[in-house]
Amino acid sequence: MDIIFLRGLEIETVIGIYDWERKIKQTVLIDLEMGTDIRKAAASDDIKHTLDYKAVSKRIISFVEESDFYLVETLAEKIAQIVIDEFKVPWLRLTLNKKGAIRKASDVGIIIERGEKQKYA
Numbered sequence: 269m270d271i272i273f274l275r276g277l278e279i280e281t282v283i284g285i286y287d288w289e290r291k292i293k294q295t296v297l298i299d300l301e302m303g304t305d306i307r308k309a310a311a312s313d314d315i316k317h318t319l320d321y322k323a324v325s326k327r328i329i330s331f332v333e334e335s336d337f338y339l340v341e342t343l344a345e346k347i348a349q350i351v352i353d354e355f356k357v358p359w360l361r362l363t364l365n366k367k368g369a370i371r372k373a374s375d376v377g378i379i380i381e382r383g384e385k386q387k388y389a
């Protein structure tokens with residue numbers, strides 16, 4: 269299985285469990301690894317034979333900007349489901365970093381893996 273990755277996608281959104289967090293936008297950083305088979309695209313040199321990482325990033329940005337979840341868990345799970353369902357990705361690993369949420373920590377967040385890693389011949 270090959271991997272297409274997207275790192276450091278920075279998006280402003282409403283996220284958090286406290287009252288003050290419901291009134292402001294905070295930054296989340298998203299890293300995504302998506303399982304795929306890149307060989308057809310490599311052989312044809314044609315975007316239609318691969319996962320378009322620009323299309324994925326635009327969809328995630330638009331979803332996250334409009335969202336207002338309480339937990340990072342919920343936001344991460346929803347993003348994962350969109351990528352799997354709409355882009356036919358069989359496996360992904362998603363890191364959601366709510367940078368600055370913990371005063372004495374540089375980073376805090378969640379890493380999830382969903383789907384099955386494929387074995388290609």
Ligand SMILES: Nc1nc2c(c(=O)[nH]1)N=C([C@H](O)[C@@H](O)CO)CN2
Binds near residue numbers: 289338339340366
């Ligand atoms: N497991 C989680 N713990 C916490 C979350 C969360 O989303 N998942 N959120 C908060 C607050 O919103 C925090 O980010 C603000 O400081 C606390 N714990």
